[in-house]
Amino acid sequence: MAFRVFPANDGAIEKESLDVKLTGAEILTRFLADEGVEYVFGYPGGAVLHIYDALHRQDRLKHILVRHEQAATHAADGYARSTGKPGVVLVTSGPGATNAITGIATAYMDSIPMVVITGQVPTNLIGNDAFQEVDSVGITRPCAKHNFLVKDVNDLAMVLKKAFYIATTGRPGPVVVDIPKDVTAEIAEYKYPRQIEMRSYNPVVKGHPGQIKRAVKMMAGARRPMIYSGGGVILDDASKALTELGHLLNCPVTNTTMGLGGFPASDRQFVGLLGMHGTYEANMAISNCDVMIAIGARFDDRVTGNIEKFAPRAKIIHVDIDPASISKNVKVDVPIVGGVNNVVKAMLKQLKADGFKPNEETLGKWWEQIEKWRAKDCLKYSTDGERIKPQHAVDLVHRITKGDAFVTSDVGQHQMWAAQYYGFDKPRRWINSGGLGTMGFGLPAAMGVQLAHPKAQVACITGEGSIQMNIQELSTCLQHCLPIKIVCLNNGYLGMVRQWQEFFYDKRYSHSYMDSLPDFVKLAEAYGHVGIQVDKPADVEGAIKETFKLKDRLVFLNILTDPEENVYPMVPAGAGLDEMILI
Amino acid sequence: MRHIISILMENEAGALSRVAGLFSARGYNIESLTVAPTEDITLSRMTLVTRGSDEIIEQITKQLNKLIDVVKLVDLAEGPHIEREMMLIKVKTPGAGAREEVTRLVEIFRGNIIDVTPTTYTIELTGHADKLDAFIVALDKAPILETVRSGVSAISRGTKSLHI
Numbered sequence A: 001m002a003f004r005v006f007p008a009n010d011g012a013i014e015k016e017s018l019d020v021k022l023t024g025a026e027i028l029t030r031f032l033a034d035e036g037v038e039y040v041f042g043y044p045g046g047a048v049l050h051i052y053d054a055l056h057r058q059d060r061l062k063h064i065l066v067r068h069e070q071a072a073t074h075a076a077d078g079y080a081r082s083t084g085k086p087g088v089v090l091v092t093s094g095p096g097a098t099n100a101i102t103g104i105a106t107a108y109m110d111s112i113p114m115v116v117i118t119g120q121v122p123t124n125l126i127g128n129d130a131f132q133e134v135d136s137v138g139i140t141r142p143c144a145k146h147n148f149l150v151k152d153v154n155d156l157a158m159v160l161k162k163a164f165y166i167a168t169t170g171r172p173g174p175v176v177v178d179i180p181k182d183v184t185a186e187i188a189e190y191k192y193p194r195q196i197e198m199r200s201y202n203p204v205v206k207g208h209p210g211q212i213k214r215a216v217k218m219m220a221g222a223r224r225p226m227i228y229s230g231g232g233v234i235l236d237d238a239s240k241a242l243t244e245l246g247h248l249l250n251c252p253v254t255n256t257t258m259g260l261g262g263f264p265a266s267d268r269q270f271v272g273l274l275g276m277h278g279t280y281e282a283n284m285a286i287s288n289c290d291v292m293i294a295i296g297a298r299f300d301d302r303v304t305g306n307i308e309k310f311a312p313r314a315k316i317i318h319v320d321i322d323p324a325s326i327s328k329n330v331k332v333d334v335p336i337v338g339g340v341n342n343v344v345k346a347m348l349k350q351l352k353a354d355g356f357k358p359n360e361e362t363l364g365k366w367w368e369q370i371e372k373w374r375a376k377d378c379l380k381y382s383t384d385g386e387r388i389k390p391q392h393a394v395d396l397v398h399r400i401t402k403g404d405a406f407v408t409s410d411v412g413q414h415q416m417w418a419a420q421y422y423g424f425d426k427p428r429r430w431i432n433s434g435g436l437g438t439m440g441f442g443l444p445a446a447m448g449v450q451l452a453h454p455k456a457q458v459a460c461i462t463g464e465g466s467i468q469m470n471i472q473e474l475s476t477c478l479q480h481c482l483p484i485k486i487v488c489l490n491n492g493y494l495g496m497v498r499q500w501q502e503f504f505y506d507k508r509y510s511h512s513y514m515d516s517l518p519d520f521v522k523l524a525e526a527y528g529h530v531g532i533q534v535d536k537p538a539d540v541e542g543a544i545k546e547t548f549k550l551k552d553r554l555v556f557l558n559i560l561t562d563p564e565e566n567v568y569p570m571v572p573a574g575a576g577l578d579e580m581i582l583i
Numbered sequence B: 001m002r003h004i005i006s007i008l009m010e011n012e013a014g015a016l017s018r019v020a021g022l023f024s025a026r027g028y029n030i031e032s033l034t035v036a037p038t039e040d041i042t043l044s045r046m047t048l049v050t051r052g053s054d055e056i057i058e059q060i061t062k063q064l065n066k067l068i069d070v071v072k073l074v075d076l077a078e079g080p081h082i083e084r085e086m087m088l089i090k091v092k093t094p095g096a097g098a099r100e101e102v103t104r105l106v107e108i109f110r111g112n113i114i115d116v117t118p119t120t121y122t123i124e125l126t127g128h129a130d131k132l133d134a135f136i137v138a139l140d141k142a143p144i145l146e147t148v149r150s151g152v153s154a155i156s157r158g159t160k161s162l163h164i
């Protein structure tokens, strides 16, 4: 295997585009840099040694060495969610690839743009049960937007270009590129492919004008309109257009867990989260609206509850870039395939051209009703007790970070409390695994966020169960000086599991108690970080302040919270949204 | 209802498994599936027979369209179309009576006897899937040794065509 040493970082992209002969590994690193990639999150191994050598001989890409491949995928994912740019992962064949699967599936479920490079055994050994061989293309097929096996080095640059194009356009998602080791050693001419065209892949981004007209007419005739928006708004960077539409219609706006920050939480028109743990006012409004405008949301079962009872009085307009999302779970009246920005802007234009004015009388009554629901104050909690209330801790984090932090989270009760109480005014600030619900997501995702936004406050609101699923990344954080604030709402339980067991299994707490927990303060210190613990309500504010004051250190704040606190409201499985359990 | 979905897709390794994987992952059923390259070897044509309610068929076609390798597809059952299936079937023909009987049936069904041994006939038969079914039923007396069916191929009637 002959290596060609190529001078690293020999200039700008213009010069790069001259035809040069490079090894596959060099083509890969050159391509990534030419594509504008900043960070590669990865972990080396036999099949990617040539690639790691090429990485060593260049300085345009920064490589972040994680401690587990799952964390590489979540870190790239956090980077992508917080910037809108694709995250990039590099792992070796076999166990490297299988460790990455959870993160690929996580990104897939939430439509996050990501390119995952997996090493593969040499082409002549594929199918031989070779050392560290796994059928990566086969395993990732159902959990990636697309995947490729590169068998010829001459195809490498074009395949990579396609991978980035597919990952970032249409409904975004992870794309896997499997590269056999011999392909990374072979030599080919390299020219950065600027253009890409695929006859089989042309996502529709502009909405059908006729459908937009129909939708606008329906909005104008609405008496109890409502906007239900989701992750598509965030993915399309369309919160400005959405907010304008909300204001023009002067209707209530609810967001899915994935859509938080798409419409400012502090806006009077915002009625909070909807769905299983949605607010009373949001779920009641959904159940009573007469026109629902669903934008970049996919009618997930956590959102709809019993589908028969979902929005029974509403005519539904649905804007989504993926035709398969439309009328999948709930039949809609006006489907519009297209990007949120394009479609909502076209709607605004049409509404203005029609001289649209909201109907003060009917809207007045609608808002009166909504205010009555809102007056129930379904998110209230008491701070009188002896235990720290997790909701209070999240409220304090909001106040102390001035509502301006990037907040990642894991999965469980703490995730829902973070979603309900942090109050996101901006998009891309709330980073969580909604679709797959992956425990262990929070800390590595925070690494990607912090790298992308070195000056920003990044908090990881987690639970004592979840944080242990990728705790090893504390080491990565030290290596790369990532001053993440881990806020662990430690209830000593797999709280979300315990809550279901309390409600639906007669309090038989089968294996939901977190026994033998480590001393998180000492653990943080062992990894070279700061650890703080509080268990009294009186101390929690001070502790959170102290945590966020330590600007350049990672702090693990272990907050011992009320162990039996539950997430309210809650729509039990099979019930309609207006059949919530309230506190 | 029964639907015949005709798909034009990139002739790439793994394209077939993407379609098969989609059907198993989403719990759709496949009655038959055939695939081969077209006159343009970069494209494959797949014919897929499935059943489901209108909603399910709508999801199936949307999900198929979403596959990156799929260039175009059409549900042929939505319009006039022609469908054909080919069958190779080997039957035992122990005596002259059996031979005569089978030969007569093959004639009625417009098939061909394409191989003969002292104790067997091999028959080729093409037509609508229903006709092949009927032939099998009609064979009743001659014991079948082997049946090989190609799965349905179909094309729209008239001047309309599925091409890029």
Ligand SMILES: Cc1cc2nc3c(=O)[nH]c(=O)nc-3n(C[C@H](O)[C@H](O)[C@H](O)COP(=O)(O)OP(=O)(O)OC[C@H]3O[C@@H](n4cnc5c(N)ncnc54)[C@H](O)[C@@H]3O)c2cc1C
Binding pocket: A109, A110, A111, A170, A171, A172, A229, A230, A231, A232, A233, A235, A236, A255, A256, A257, A258, A259, A273, A274, A275, A276, A277, A278, A295, A296, A297, A298, A299, A300, A302, A303, A319, A320, A321, A322, A325, A338, A339, A340, A341, A411, A412, A415, A416, A433, A434, A435, A436, A437, A438, A496
């Ligand atoms: C423990 C737990 C509890 C949960 N409880 C709730 C709950 O109470 N309420 C809740 O809402 N969620 C809840 N979730 C999250 C839930 O599982 C789903 O992840 C979430 O509801 C999906 O959000 P979404 O509909 O916005 O879709 P996303 O998954 O964000 O999908 C985005 C949609 O937008 C489309 N899209 C993408 N890009 C564009 C574009 N450019 N233009 C137009 N459209 C685009 C996509 O095709 C897709 O249909 C919970 C999750 C967990 C783990």
Ligand SMILES: Cc1ncc(C[n+]2csc(CCOP(=O)(O)OP(=O)(O)O)c2C)c(N)n1
Binding pocket: A410, A411, A412, A413, A414, A415, A437, A438, A439, A440, A462, A463, A464, A465, A466, A467, A489, A491, A493, A494, A495, A496, A497
């Ligand atoms: C990888 C993974 N395994 C299991 C689950 C199921 N699950 C959902 S929430 C939860 C409990 C999480 O406990 P913790 O992190 O302490 O959060 P809490 O609910 O107590 O706030 C579990 C086990 C999951 N979501 N992800």
Ligand SMILES: [Mg+2]
Binding pocket: A412, A463, A464, A465, A489, A490, A491, A492, A493, A494, A495
């Ligand atoms: Mg817990």
